Amino acid sequence: MAFIHTSKSSVDVTIDGRGDYEEKHWWDPALRDEEMRPGPGMIPTMLAQELHDPHYSLFSVHVSNPDYTKAANGPPATPIFPSTAPAPPPPTDSDLKTAVPHPNAYYCPKENGWVILSWESSSLSPPYAKSFRASRHQPLPDQERRRRRPSCLEYGLSGPANKTHHFHKYEKAVDPHKLTPPFRMEEWEVTEKRRVQTINEDIDIEPIDRKGLDSLSEADGSAEQEGRLLDLYICCQCSLYCVASGVIPGVIPRKCFDEFIRDRRSSTPLGKSGEIAVHEGLDTIRRIIENRLWKGEIRFLRPDRPQFQSKLGWTSNVKQTLEVLGFTVEISKNQPAGLRPPPTDLSSTVGRMNRRRLLRAWVEVSAWVADFEHLNASQFKDISEKKASCVQIENAREMYQIALGAHPSQITRGKLSGTLLQTVQLHGQDWQNLGLTPMSYSSELLAFAYYAQVRCDPAKTVEYFTSFSNIVGVMQSFRGCPQSLLEILATERSRGRFTLQDLNRAATILGLGENNLLSVEYNEADVPEEFLENAWKACVKRSWWEPVAGAEMLRSANEAFRMLAEARGSGSLLRVWESGMSRAMTPEKAYDTFESPGEGQPD
Secondary structure (H helix, E strand, O other): OOOOEEOOOOOOOOOEEEOHHHHHOOOOHHHHHHHOOOOOOEOHHHHHHHHOOOOOOOEEEEEOOOOOOOOOOOOOOOOOOOOOOOOOOOOOHHHHHOOOOOOOEEEEOOOOEEEEEEEEEOOOOOOEOHHHHOOOOOOOOOHHHHHOOOOOOOOEOOEOOOOOOOEEEEEEEEOHHHOOOOOOOOHHHHHHHOOHHHHHHOOOOOOOOHHHHHHHHHHHHHOOOOOOOEEEEEEOOOOEEEEEEEEEEOOOOHHHHHHHHHHHHHOOOOOOOHHHHHHHHHHHHHHHHHHHHOOOOOOOEOOOOHHHHHHOOOOHHHHHHHHHOOOEEEOOOOOOOEEEOOOOOOOOHHHHHHHHHHHHHHHHHHHHHHHHHHHOOOOOHHHHHHOOOOEEEEEOHHHHHHHHOOOOOOOOOOOOOHHHHHHHHOOHHHHHHHOOOHHHOOHHHHHHHHHHHHHHOHHHHHHHHHHHHHHHHHHHHOOOOOHHHHHHHHHHHHOOOOOHHHHHHHHHHOOOEOOOOOOEOOOOOOOOHHHHHHHHHHHHHHHHOOOOOHHHHHHHHHHHHHHHHHHHOOHHHHHHHHHHHOOOOOHHHHHHHOOOOOOOOOO
16 A cells, blocks of 8 residues: 655645555546555544534443442332242442443433443454454555554654544444453343334333243353444554444433423422422432332332322323333232332343343433433532432543544634634535534644545545535635635646536536537446547537637646546546647647548538
């Protein structure tokens, strides 16, 4: 691969790995196949947005064991349908540690779900999944080149080789079972997976087949299969890579969770705010779980009791939420309906599964409440002082931004503002093409993003130059465009770069178009090379009989033909063009070049 040198134009842009010959011959598919560049990439700020919605927060979750050595309040229910099952031991510190899906899992209250984010600077390749290795995907970045530099943000003796990281995305590339430590879906997650669509629409919780669950557990140990595959983001310039999962749903489906919040806000008890009603409802669910796991509570829940009605209400959504947690509705003769707690014994697969599921739900509800209390601190001040939560949360945004080079201290924000910012934001696709966000703009970063895309994805050079030109053009119209960007634009033009708009005009110049001279709409797949060559030759001939604009017409025809030939990736057409350019284009020599008689007017 031609990672030859640090290449700089007349404007100083910190970037390495560019090859002059390769950039000049970007159109050559054979050269691209030989070089095996990794394709489109992105700057760290766009990666941070890609990993998770920037409007939602991710939190590290830290869990400690509740202290139930002292007397505590009873549950919001009275005994019904007594049970003789022995109470299992309370969760241990080890149980609580594994209640968080993975050490690198971060909780999102807005989605009531988890996102696994794991980053590492390593000379070893990421743990690719077998299915990814066997699939068709963009070439991976050159591993030898990546090993030479631990991080783009670490300066060597000669300073940084690159302005920042340039990440490339590979979907479903990493097997979570190969992470350290491995990430595996719980049995209840595998069981619920069959009912995801049902839960999203109209929940119907079926009884769990104990035998089926036992056989599933046995099968998992006998045949290793890939887990829920994770996305991979690799920096092509250094050893850093990042693994991301997307949102892993929480125990209580988001639809149930959101509806519960809406219900509590809309049915606020007299004298209480909507926030207090939401807090009391979720705190009640949390206490129900605590009573089952830590106190060994085996009494049924009574939905008809005033306290239950006040704190939770008895709606179809509340019923579905508790059923998701493993509670089952039972009706006995001469008795109102009751909710039987799920078995949590350690002697059965179902009991152990229910235990882990309740623990996960307890962590999630507690983390959600902790965030809710923080957002509404003035209303929950007394509650927070009265009862310290065993689940603490810490915003993770700054941590992963710093790790990936996307923190504001690493890439400054806000250099564009006002009307200019609003206008350039209308060109969202152009920013997306360059792998950059408008808020993280700087003139050097925009130049780096452009050069990095052209370096790593030469096949789309025209698209990248188009996007770069569009953004610079908007800035120029506001008279606020840095001179360095205008110089880059001029330099790239002098290297033969052209935009998609130029390409459309090129076809028109050669007479192509439904309402044009040749009455043929230009389509690369439908217009053969010979036809295009003849259209160029005819346009050149017409230029000789234009006494005033002939020279400009000839120049435009030659440029148009070159653009279309490069866009088609046609070496044969470019050789024809080069042959024509190598001779002085007088009418006499042009006649000889095109094997046409030198008499009379052109047809």
